[in-house]
Amino acid sequence: MAGESESAGSIDTVGEKISEITDGSRIIRTGRAMATRTTSLIQESYCYRWLTKEPDPDVIVIDLRETYTVGPFITLLDKIIPHVERAWQHSRVGAITTNVYEQLNETVFEPLSETRGYELAVAVLTPPEPPEEEQPSADDATSDDETA
Missing domain, CATH: 4.10.220 (Light-harvesting Protein)
Structure with missing residues (x-):
């Protein structure tokens, strides 16, 4: 020790x-x-x-999957979408649509996105950041009452 x-x-x-x-x-x-x-x-x-x-x-968060009106519709979509997606990927229409989109993107959209008009449109259409609201505490409320 x-x-x-x-x-x-x-x-x-x-x-x-x-x-x-x-x-x-x-x-x-x-x-x-x-x-x-x-x-x-x-x-x-x-x-x-x-x-x-x-x-x-x-703020109250509601899970729409648990509602009676929207829940069954969401469940149906969850079951159907994988089958539709698989059919779309293996279909001729899906392949043609994908090729057309890629061509449009390369020849039209990418050159357009480099123009001043596009940059101006983005600047004008971008929403402003919401201001942060500070809620007054109980101490602030009593100090306002005392000064009045």
Whole structure:
């Protein structure tokens, strides 16, 4: 038992010495500062906030497969679509349609997408980003009442 307490004490002493050495190191301080800055940049990013955002309690999700009106229609589509897809892939009409689409894409759509008119149309027709709405908390509501 006495040997265990001596080794524990020496481990603590070594840990303190390592801490003293690393605290004074310019490289470690720089690394820690970079890690802190990187962490804050990531946590402030739109993507991180979007992925970690709490779900809106006012949003109700309804699984249409479980409804009486749409559920049977979706079930029917789930059973039919694989058969229609297989028939389409092996049909002559499917092959001709695919070839026509590829030709139109190469000769018409790709050159058209490089024009200024196309870029202007995309810029005009692209919807704006919805603004983020912040709902006032209970503290905000009481502070507004006090100032009025």
